[in-house]
Amino acid sequence: MRRVVGHGDRRRRARRRRVVWTGGELLVTVGLVLMLLVVHQLWWTNREAKQGAERKVEALEREWGESGGSTDSGNAGNSGSGAKGGSGATGSSSSSRSGTGRQQTSYTTRVVASQAYAILIIPRLGLRVPIAEGVSKPDVLNHGYVGHYPGTQQPGQAGNFALAGHRNTHGEPFRYLPRLKRKDTIEVETRSATYTYVVDQILPQTSSRDSGVVQAVPRSIVKPSYGYKEPGYYITLTTCTPEFTSRYRMAVWGKLVSMRPRA
Known part of the structure; x- marks a missing residue:
């Protein structure tokens, strides 16, 4: 016996098809939006931040070249304190002796919160990036800058001259930081001098709250076998x-x- 299909059944099936179709369209739309967000986060922010960082490096070098490598204003602050939230002078024009026994000089450097004032260079990583005061995201x-811990x-x-940088997105200057090895060089260029450091220890992983790693004598409070016991540079x-x-x-x-003074 042939089943009689009423208008009500047809309407219900039509509504179900519309619901399924609408749901499918919404899922596709959400998927596209999420994909665009991922592309923006992983590609666009990197591109913009890297280009901005490169321009800032060029601007700093141009500024230093025009000033002839002279030091900043002669207002030297107390050695041992960084600038916090605002402008201030740090550094000293006096000479001091490093742990290597070589005579080192701390030049006057005026830093302003969130402003780039030096350049970090890591040859192994092909990295040349501005250093700005503060670690605000x-x-x-x-x-795309590296930030100096106030x-x-x-x-x-x-x-301890302590720095932080993104590993992923926004220029990701420290993405390849795990590639560094002992005895690799790290250079810091300022208006007055270039400072060369040599990698000595690497702590692969610790707590995000391990404040010991940025203390004056850096030493992990989570993994005390990593770090130092004596003052140094x-x-x-x-x-x-x-x-x-x-x-x-x-x-x-x-x-x-x-330390090599700028010409």
């Missing part, structure tokens, strides 16, 4: 690990071996 790190030392000063590079997460931190430590 929107004001410093998301511009309160830590400046280049060439006794203590240190540099610290920190970034997130593993990739695409911010759960842990890694740290690379180096020691100052030379």
